[in-house]
Amino acid sequence: MELFAVPDLPEIREGDDLAALIRDRVDLRPDDVVCVASTVVSKAEGRAVDLADFPAGPRAREIAANLEAISGDEKDPRFAQAVLEESTEVIMEAPFLLTETRFGHVGVNAGIDRSNVPGHDLLLLPKRPSESAARIREGLPADRVLVTDTCGRPFRHGQRGVAIGWAGMAPARDWRGEGDRDGRELGVTVENVADELAAAANLVAGEGDDGTPVVVVRDFEWGDHGESDAHFRDVDGDLIRQAVRGWSFD
Ligand code: GDP
Ligand code: MN
Ligand code: MN
Ligand code: MN
Known part of the structure; x- marks a missing residue:
């Protein structure tokens, strides 16, 4: 698998056609995953x-x-x-x-x-990042698009990229029912591939004035695994959120 930034993208303005700008600068393949920083999606969508x-x-x-x-x-x-x-x-x-x-x-x-x-x-x-991803995907020869953002994590210092929108792929790879090397069946592992790719893309995109908001992931293979659409937790199943709700700072 390799990752590379789309070169020479301009400052993005409201109304810009991101897919056209990307298409003009890189020869995409159908199984590429195109990772677009939310910053430029927002700019194109007039969210400044x-x-x-x-x-x-x-x-x-x-x-x-x-x-x-x-x-x-x-x-x-x-x-x-x-x-x-x-x-x-x-x-x-x-x-x-x-x-x-x-x-x-x-x-x-x-x-x-x-x-x-x-x-x-x-x-x-962006208002609905997965819809943004779907629109961008329509204009590209690549089948998979992620919209990413840089985000902090609880329990750890520092930020990294996460996927906030996706199109053409499920966000997660479902390992449940598969075996480990010891023959033990995996009971809970649902690997969030969208976040993993977003983190790698964010690493290439940079955070400052690099000017590389779009990163292509090439030759990533899903493999013989199930899919899961689960990404954002529902409130009901989110024990951490429920705990934090009752917490007060003083
Ligand atoms: P976020 O992670 O989605 O919040 O986006 P960042 O603000 O961290 O920017 C990610 C990358 O996109 C960095 O390399 C920025 O320099 C670059 N970037 C941001 N806006 C633009 C733009 O309008 N045009 C170009 N070419 N690069 C941009
Ligand atoms: Mn951001
Ligand atoms: Mn960032
Ligand atoms: Mn492990």
């Missing part, structure tokens, strides 16, 4: 916004005041308002704002980015 677009309501002002008191740093209540408007649930509001976005992804600040957004204050995540 300004703090002035989010007049803060009472809940946002309360959240920002609390965060400001805890951190000692100035917190703009309009930013909290933007996070609330992108979210269906506030899971934690201190010492950072952790929410579920409208498409089911749980992340700090609803994944709203303040880097790589020329001319605007904020970049919201």
Whole structure:
């Protein structure tokens, strides 16, 4: 398997046809997995916004005041308002704002980015990243597309890429029922291939001014395994979320 960045992509603007820009720069093969950083999907979809677009309501002002008191740093209540408007649930509001976005992804600040957004204050995540992935896929000779974002993880320092949208492939490879080297049957292993590929692609894409938001994974083989559509956990089956909901910071 190899990974390479699509070269010479321009600064992406609202209305740009990402598939056409990619197609013009690389000869894709049907079984390539094209990994697109959410940042450029958002830019193309007009998700760059300004703090002035989010007049803060009472809940946002309360959240920002609390965060400001805890951190000692100035917190703009309009930013909290933007996070609330992108979210269906506030899971934690201190010492950072952790929410579920409208498409089911749980992340700090609803994944709203303040880097790589020329001319605007904020970049919201794509509204429905799997639909974005499907649209991009339609314009490409490659059969599989992932939309990625850089995200932190609980229990570990540092960030890495995750898949927030996918098309043309199931997110996970199901090992249940297969054997290990000792003949023991695997009972629970559902490997999130979409996240694994997204992490590798993110490693190639970089985080700063590299200008390489699209990475092609070539010769990745699924192998003889089942598929699983499970990606974002349902609230009911999410024990960690249920525990964190009852937790308060002081
Ligand atoms: P995220 O992980 O989706 O939040 O995206 P990042 O902001 O970390 O950017 C990922 C990569 O895309 C980095 O190499 C950035 O330099 C690059 N990038 C971001 N926006 C653009 C753009 O409009 N055009 C190009 N060519 N590269 C971009
Ligand atoms: Mn991001
Ligand atoms: Mn990134
Ligand atoms: Mn193992």
